[in-house]
Amino acid sequence: MSNETYDVIVIGAGPGGAVSAALLAKQGVKTLLLDKNDRAGGKALTLSSKGFSYELWPVSGGPSHSSRWEELIKELELDVELLTPEGAILTLYRNPSGEYVPYQAPGPIPPTPEEAEGLGRFFNDMMSLSPQEIDALDEVTCHEFVSRYQVPQAFYSSLAMQSNIVFVVPIDLLAASEMVKTIRDMQSGGAGCYFKGGYGKISEGCAKAVERYGSEVRLRTRVERIAIEEGQVRGVVTDKGTFHAPIVISNAGIQPTVLKLVGEEQFDKGYVNYVKDLVPSLGIMGIRYFLSKPVLDHPMYLTFSDDNYFNVERATRAKAGQLPEDALVFITVPSLYDPSLAPAGKQCALVGTLCPPGADMENPQIFWDKLEQTVAKIWPELPKYIEHKEYYGTADVSALTREHVLPGQGGECIGLGQIVGQCGRHKPSAKAPLQGLFYVGCDAGGYGCGTHHGVDSGFRVAHMVLQYHQMHQGAF
Ligand SMILES: Cc1cc2nc3c(=O)[nH]c(=O)nc-3n(C[C@H](O)[C@H](O)[C@H](O)COP(=O)(O)OP(=O)(O)OC[C@H]3O[C@@H](n4cnc5c(N)ncnc54)[C@H](O)[C@@H]3O)c2cc1C
Incomplete structure (x- = not known):
C-alpha cells in the first residue's frame, strides 16, 4: 500500500x-x-489501431474560437493544435418530399412574412438578452422560449436537433438559459472544431x-x-x-x-x-465504420427531419422501441480534420444516433438497425466499402467512464x-x-x-x- x-x-x-x-x-x-x-x-x-486514430464515437467541439480551448492552450502552453476548418459541418434536412437537402436557416421553404418577422425577433432577442434576463430563463425550456415566436417548422426542428446533439436532451426539457449562452458562443466563435492528432x-x-x-x-x-x-x-x-x-x-x-x-x-x-x-442527459449510440475508400467528404455531418428529433414524448416512445422513420444521424470523420488519422485511401466514419441513457438498455439492436438503414439511404455508396465495423452502445460508454449506480443512468452522453x-x-x-x-x-x-x-x-x-x-x- x-x-x-x-x-x-x-x-x-x-x-x-x-x-x-x-x-x-x-x-x-x-x-x-x-x-x-x-x-x-x-x-x-482517442485510440489508435491498424493505422487509424479515432474517438470511440463522433466527437467535435464548439465554440471553435474565443473558446476555453484557446484559453487553455495559451494558459498551459500546450503543444496541441486546435483545428477549425471552414465549413466543417454539413447539415442535411429531410424536406417534405422526403429528400435530404443541405439545411440553412430558415429552411428550404421560404418563410411567410410573419415567420420572417418571428425569426428576426428570435435571433435579435437571443443575442441581446442581458445576463439577468438569461438567468431568468433557467426555469424556461427551449421549447417554451422558441414558442414565443412564430418560426418556420424546419427552423424549429433544427433547434430541436441542436438540443439533441449539442446538449443531448429533449427540446422541451433543455433550459433556455443554457441554450442561449451556448448558441451565442457558437454564433460568434463557430463550431465543428477538432485537435490535430485526435480529439x-x-x-x-x-x-x-x-x-x-x-x-x-x-x-x-x-x-x-x-x-x-x-x-x-x-x-x-x-x-x-x-x-x-x-x-x-x-x-x-x-x-x-x-x-x-x-x-x-x-x-x-x-x-x-x-x-x-x-436526471442524466440522453445517450448517443452507433457504429464505427472502417471504409476501404473515402466515401464522405465533410469532417462532420448532422441529419434531421421534422419527425426524428427527440422531445420527451418521442424519447419515451423510442425507449419503448418505437423509432421514427429515419434516425437522426451525427457523423465525424477524423481523417478529414487531420489526414494522418487514417491510412492513405481509407476512411473511418464514426456514426451515432440518439438513445435513452441507461447502461442497462434492453434493445440496442433496433437502434443500430435503424441507424444502418438511414445511413444506407442517405449515403448509398457507404455500405459497399465497409471493411470492418464495430457497434457501440450505452454499456460501452458507461464501462469507459461513468459507473452505473442507478437504473437509467451510466451510459449518458454528457453527464x-x-x-x-x-x-x-x-x-x-x-x-x-x-x-x-x-x-x-x-x-x-x-x-x-x-x-x-x-x-x-x-x-x-x-x-x-x-x-x-x-x-x-x-x-x-
Ligand atoms: C457517443 C458520444 C458522443 C459525444 N460527442 C460529443 C461531441 O461531439 N462534442 C462534445 O463536445 N462532446 C461530446 N460528447 C460528450 C463529452 O465527451 C462529455 O460531455 C465529456 O467528455 C464529459 O467530460 P467530463 O469531464 O465530465 O468527464 P468524462 O469525459 O465523463 O470523464 C470522466 C473520467 O473519469 C474517469 N473515472 C470515472 N470513475 C473513475 C474511477 N472510479 N476511478 C478512476 N477514474 C474514473 C473515467 O475513466 C473518465 O476518464 C460525446 C459523448 C458520447 C458518449
Missing part, C-alpha cells in the same frame, strides 16, 4: 478532471491525477502538463473509495494502493461519487435524495442533463457537503456543449479549489 500525500487528488482525466489538475499543478499545488483508463480523455479519448490530444496535453509542472499522473488506476474521517476527506483507496490528500476533486460523476465512491451514509438524507433525483432545474442557478454546487470534496466536469461548475462544458468546469473548479486550498493551508 502506498502512503503518499498530496494537496489535491483528482479522480478522472476526462476534460474536466485533466484541466483542473493541470491548472492546479501550474499553481504549485501538489496534485495527483488518476484515471482507470490507460489514457486521458474520458468520453472524448483526446487536448486532455492528454493537460495530463502531460500536470507532470511538467511537477505533479503526478497515474493511469490504469481505479478509485474504489474516497476515504472520509469525521466528515473530512482524507484521500482515496484505489486498486493500486491508498493515496492521501485533504482535497479530492471527482470527475467520476456526482451520482457515482456520492452513492458509490463516498457512500450515502456520509451525507444527510436530503442531499442523497437530491442526488438520486438528478447530468442540461435541463430546467439543473442548469444556471440550479446547477449542483461543485462543492459537496463534505469537507474537502468537489466535483468537476459536466455535472457541476460549468456550462456549454459536452467537452467544452467539461473544460469550462475545469477552469472554474480549479479556481475554487485553489482558494479553498490556500484558506485551509495556513492561518485559517
Whole structure:
C-alpha cells in the first residue's frame, strides 16, 4: 500500500478532471491525477489501431474560437493544435418530399412574412438578452422560449436537433438559459472544431502538463473509495494502493461519487435524495465504420427531419422501441480534420444516433438497425466499402467512464442533463457537503456543449479549489 500525500487528488482525466489538475499543478499545488483508463480523455479519448486514430464515437467541439480551448492552450502552453476548418459541418434536412437537402436557416421553404418577422425577433432577442434576463430563463425550456415566436417548422426542428446533439436532451426539457449562452458562443466563435492528432490530444496535453509542472499522473488506476474521517476527506483507496490528500476533486460523476465512491451514509438524507433525483442527459449510440475508400467528404455531418428529433414524448416512445422513420444521424470523420488519422485511401466514419441513457438498455439492436438503414439511404455508396465495423452502445460508454449506480443512468452522453432545474442557478454546487470534496466536469461548475462544458468546469473548479486550498493551508 502506498502512503503518499498530496494537496489535491483528482479522480478522472476526462476534460474536466485533466484541466483542473493541470491548472492546479501550474499553481504549485501538489496534485495527483488518476484515471482507470490507460489514457486521458474520458468520453472524448482517442485510440489508435491498424493505422487509424479515432474517438470511440463522433466527437467535435464548439465554440471553435474565443473558446476555453484557446484559453487553455495559451494558459498551459500546450503543444496541441486546435483545428477549425471552414465549413466543417454539413447539415442535411429531410424536406417534405422526403429528400435530404443541405439545411440553412430558415429552411428550404421560404418563410411567410410573419415567420420572417418571428425569426428576426428570435435571433435579435437571443443575442441581446442581458445576463439577468438569461438567468431568468433557467426555469424556461427551449421549447417554451422558441414558442414565443412564430418560426418556420424546419427552423424549429433544427433547434430541436441542436438540443439533441449539442446538449443531448429533449427540446422541451433543455433550459433556455443554457441554450442561449451556448448558441451565442457558437454564433460568434463557430463550431465543428477538432485537435490535430485526435480529439483526446487536448486532455492528454493537460495530463502531460500536470507532470511538467511537477505533479503526478497515474493511469490504469481505479478509485474504489474516497476515504472520509469525521466528515473530512482524507484521500482515496484505489486498486493500486491508498493515496492521501485533504482535497479530492471527482470527475467520476456526482451520482457515482456520492452513492458509490463516498457512500450515502456520509451525507444527510436530503442531499442523497437530491442526488438520486438528478436526471442524466440522453445517450448517443452507433457504429464505427472502417471504409476501404473515402466515401464522405465533410469532417462532420448532422441529419434531421421534422419527425426524428427527440422531445420527451418521442424519447419515451423510442425507449419503448418505437423509432421514427429515419434516425437522426451525427457523423465525424477524423481523417478529414487531420489526414494522418487514417491510412492513405481509407476512411473511418464514426456514426451515432440518439438513445435513452441507461447502461442497462434492453434493445440496442433496433437502434443500430435503424441507424444502418438511414445511413444506407442517405449515403448509398457507404455500405459497399465497409471493411470492418464495430457497434457501440450505452454499456460501452458507461464501462469507459461513468459507473452505473442507478437504473437509467451510466451510459449518458454528457453527464447530468442540461435541463430546467439543473442548469444556471440550479446547477449542483461543485462543492459537496463534505469537507474537502468537489466535483468537476459536466455535472457541476460549468456550462456549454459536452467537452467544452467539461473544460469550462475545469477552469472554474480549479479556481475554487485553489482558494479553498490556500484558506485551509495556513492561518485559517
Ligand atoms: C457517443 C458520444 C458522443 C459525444 N460527442 C460529443 C461531441 O461531439 N462534442 C462534445 O463536445 N462532446 C461530446 N460528447 C460528450 C463529452 O465527451 C462529455 O460531455 C465529456 O467528455 C464529459 O467530460 P467530463 O469531464 O465530465 O468527464 P468524462 O469525459 O465523463 O470523464 C470522466 C473520467 O473519469 C474517469 N473515472 C470515472 N470513475 C473513475 C474511477 N472510479 N476511478 C478512476 N477514474 C474514473 C473515467 O475513466 C473518465 O476518464 C460525446 C459523448 C458520447 C458518449
